[in-house]
Amino acid sequence: MKQRLQQATLHRLLDANARFALGGNGTTNHCPMALCALAAMGAPPARLQDFFDMWESRYAITAPPASKAVERDEWQADVGNPTSFVALRDCFEDWIWCNGADAVLTQTLQHMPFAPASGAFHALIRLGYGLEAQHVGEIAAGLAALASGNLHIDIGSQPRTPAASVRDGLNALSRELSGVQFIGGMITSRLRATAAEPRFQATLPAAPVQPLLLDQMAQAAIALYWQTNNFTALHIVTGLHAARSVFKHLPPELVSQLMPQLWVAMCAAYVSIGAPALASTAVLLTEDDVLPDSADSWHDLFTTAIASDDDHVIKLVYTCYCENLRTPSPLYLAAAARRAGRVLQMH
Structure with missing residues (x-):
């Protein structure tokens, strides 16, 4: 029941976020990304609402209305056009509801330059969180951010020798x-x-x-x-x-x-x-840096991140936790603790 309420709250707030512009006051609109990470770490509905309210009052800018409609067979013409974000989002959202997220992702990423660095990687991050949250509007928004802010790094077609690692x-x-x-x-x-x-x-x-x-x-x-x-x-x-x-x-x-x-x-x-x-990991870490990689340590960090209004603390703690599960490294816990400003206690 608690999880259902949390997911319902998350989706309601992500729906509400659609009225915010891609950017914010002096920043990117980190609100939906932070909300998804907070929910994934177990933040209760009241905390999700508090973060949304904070963001709206401090940073949010109202999105301008779409100046035109982008049709499904014409979206490529707006790749690289920052003013087309809202129109592209609306196009992609309708398309996803009809065909499913995976099909639309495959179709679009096959037919535009893949530009992971777009928006300082935020477009890709927003798309990833939208997929994790299974929220159609956020998937569409992340895809629209990748398209409208397309920062393609052209390295030409000359042959290059692959790096050994x-x-x-x-x-x-x-x-x-x-x-x-x-x-x-x-x-x-x-x-x-x-x-x-x-x-x-x-x-x-x-x-x-x-x-x-x-x-x-x-x-x-x-x-x-x-x-x-x-x-x-x-x-x-x-x-x-x-x-x-x-x-x-x-x-x-x-x-x-x-x-x-x-x-x-x-x-x-x-x-x-x-x-x-x-430097190598062995050189980078001292005895003081190596923290106990335990459920208690990550729980302490989750508690700190959930209470934080710093979206980068929230996202980094969640990211480090997920990546450490896949390929464990003491650097993940150490980096997350440093960003969160926490000195974890031994348990």
Whole structure:
């Protein structure tokens, strides 16, 4: 009964969020993503409502009405047009109700440039959370954000040698570009500057050819975030988790086609923060950093995250928990605790 009430509240609030614009006051509209993560961590209905009310009063901007209707056979014309977000969302929502989310995802992702870094990875994250919550409006909104804000990083068609591993690929970029700085206050502006950097274009290897590539990328991302405590690196961590959620709904052959662009997006984000050389996990963690990986430790972090109004705390704690279940690493608990500002007690 409690779970039904929580899900009903989540879906009601996600419905209400449709009146908010894609952006917010000085930020992206993180409200639906945070609500989904809060619910997944067990936040009660009252807490979901409190977070929504906080967001509406502090950050929400009313979405402008759609200036036109986008038809199902014409949506590609609006890829890369930020003003088409609402119209694309309405188009995709109707389409999903008719054909199902997986079919629409497959159709659309086959016919537009896959751009995981769009909106500083937030479009992909929103889509992933919408799929987890099984909310048609949010799935449509995430897909519309990917289409309307399409930040495709074009690396040309020249042949590239695959990196031997994720770390080897990042190390190659670090040797050439370590310490590089890009001007711009926004993550997306630094990503665009990275994409235009000749040394990035010349050095970038092709994605490693190996099984469980996404797991390797996620492991490198959490190491990068723990080492740097960098805000862009945080978005790589949460963005890769979202990609995992999205890929579950796609045929394997399409996932194989999309993985190279996910690799490019990760590498561009890595270079955009100066391409720091990655240390090994053994070097990164001290005895004080290694926390007891137990149900009690994660419960403590969930309690802190659920009480927080910081959407990045909420999403990172949830992401680290999920990724740690799949490929355990002490870095996930340590990074989540640091972001949440908690020193966990030994149990």
